[in-house]
Amino acid sequence: MSDVGLPCVHCGLCLDTCPTYRLLGTEADSPRGRIYIMEAIDRGELELDAQAATHLSRCLGCLACETACPSGVSFGRRIDEYRPKLAARNGAEGIWKNAAQSVYTNPTLVDAGLRGTAILERLGFGDLRRHVPGLGLLPSSATAAVTAHDHGCDWTVTPLHRSRTHQPLRARLRVALLAGCVGDQMMPQINRDTVEVLQRNGIEVVEMPGQGCCGALALHSGRRDEAVMLARANLEAFARINDVDAFVSSAAGCGAMVRDYAHLLAGTDVEEEAQAFSALCRDICELLVEVGFVAPSKPLIAAGPVAYHDACHLLHARGIAAAPRKVCEAATGAPPIDLGENSLCCGSAGSYNLDHPHLAEQLGRRKASLAKEKSPTTVAVGNVGCMLQIERALALQGVSAAVRHPVQLLAAAYRQSAA
Ligand code: SF4
Numbered sequence: 275m276s277d278v279g280l281p282c283v284h285c286g287l288c289l290d291t292c293p294t295y296r297l298l299g300t301e302a303d304s305p306r307g308r309i310y311i312m313e314a315i316d317r318g319e320l321e322l323d324a325q326a327a328t329h330l331s332r333c334l335g336c337l338a339c340e341t342a343c344p345s346g347v348s349f350g351r352r353i354d355e356y357r358p359k360l361a362a363r364n365g366a367e368g369i370w371k372n373a374a375q376s377v378y379t380n381p382t383l384v385d386a387g388l389r390g391t392a393i394l395e396r397l398g399f400g401d402l403r404r405h406v407p408g409l410g411l412l413p414s415s416a417t418a419a420v421t422a423h424d425h426g427c428d429w430t431v432t433p434l435h436r437s438r439t440h441q442p443l444r445a446r447l448r449v450a451l452l453a454g455c456v457g458d459q460m461m462p463q464i465n466r467d468t469v470e471v472l473q474r475n476g477i478e479v480v481e482m483p484g485q486g487c488c489g490a491l492a493l494h495s496g497r498r499d500e501a502v503m504l505a506r507a508n509l510e511a512f513a514r515i516n517d518v519d520a521f522v523s524s525a526a527g528c529g530a531m532v533r534d535y536a537h538l539l540a541g542t543d544v545e546e547e548a549q550a551f552s553a554l555c556r557d558i559c560e561l562l563v564e565v566g567f568v569a570p571s572k573p574l575i576a577a578g579p580v581a582y583h584d585a586c587h588l589l590h591a592r593g594i595a596a597a598p599r600k601v602c603e604a605a606t607g608a609p610p611i612d613l614g615e616n617s618l619c620c621g622s623a624g625s626y627n628l629d630h631p632h633l634a635e636q637l638g639r640r641k642a643s644l645a646k647e648k649s650p651t652t653v654a655v656g657n658v659g660c661m662l663q664i665e666r667a668l669a670l671q672g673v674s675a676a677v678r679h680p681v682q683l684l685a686a687a688y689r690q691s692a693a
């Protein structure tokens with residue numbers, strides 16, 4: 275079903291917000307240019323040849339153009355409808371990319387990769403991967419991720435800290451965690467801290483067996499049928515849970531994807547279920563601010579000063595800017611500063627590191643330069659993919675700031691206050 279919103283009036287107000295236009299300066303690598311290309315192909319005036327495909331595939335899907343557009347153009351949906359055509363002409367390169375993505379969304383293979391990298395780290399060769407762009411998706415310390423998994427840093431251990439639970443500010447809630455796949459493997463401590471923060475606020479967290487990848491990587495790579503299949507599998511898992519008030523995600527990319535299941539599954543036999551589910555999905559910071567949360571009694575001095583960077587799938591896809599900042603402020607006792615160029619993508623964008631490593635690296639370098647200028651102790655960002663990308667960029671530029679999810683800062687402040 276086509277639903278690409280209102281027509282583009284070619285005003286150009288979105289150009290400066292587009293990361294690829296900012297880097298390359300070419301109209302064809304801007305939102306307006308890409309719309310021209312797609313419209314010309316649709317009218318039969320242009321072939322989807324290698325050149326046109328390159329300009330379209332360079333789009334990060336960051337949706338900054340949608341935020342900037344006064345005409346309400348749904349650029350993301352428009353380009354997503356084109357992605358299967360782009361994937362179809364990828365040939366051998368596409369097979370390699372799909373295989374690489376399958377590795378990154380397979381928890382067993384990611385676990386094996388992390389363990390192999392942890393051995394390299396112990397032998398003193400851990401930094402080698404920083405110079406291999408595709409491996410930039412791995413966390414700064416594979417050893418820490420492996421240790422966290424091996425020592426019970428697993429969000430399914432639900433009784434964690436229950437004895438220290440605070441009274442909720444509103445009626446007791448019951449939520450299910452959308453654990454994600456690759457992000458939970460790479461940085462398991464984020465989901466652990468998410469569960470801890472929810473429980474400390476008197477919110478019950480229930481397990482959701484059978485959930486899997488949200489399908490975002492597949493959808494944005496043109497494998498729409500696979501994305502629909504994954505979404506349906508998740509809906510079945512969600513249907514087995516009774517009586518939850520919300521489904522909570524700590525990964526902005528996955529959260530935006532599941533919020534969009536209603537659109538993805540529109541016109542199917544599960545349209546109503548998808549609508550009901552999408553309406554209950556919340557980002558962790560969004561939920562905390564919506565229902566109210568207990569401020570830690572002592573601010574987390576060690577984390578500051580904190581620079582916050584907006585993940586595109588929070589800011590542009592969901593319009594969420596204030597909630598993560600409020601969580602950072604509650605955790606540290608001071609509002610975070612902006613990292614700078616906050617509406618500009620960091621270059622993570624799902625598998626962009628694999629597809630366009632040089633552009634991804636340039637965007638990451640811009641963030642590292644801003645961090646160098648502002649010298650924060652911590653960079654906070656609410657999406658695991660952005661965290662991995664910024665961590666790598668900071669390491670490459672020799673910037674020593676830590677990268678944390680806002681909910682990690684809040685969990686650490688609670689622990690410090692309770693000590
Ligand atoms: S989604 Fe992002 S990268 Fe793609 S055209 Fe819009 S602003 Fe540019």
Ligand code: SF4
Pocket residue numbers: 281282283284285286287288289305306339342343344345346347349
């Ligand atoms: S997408 Fe929106 S902002 Fe960009 S050129 Fe078209 S109408 Fe203007």
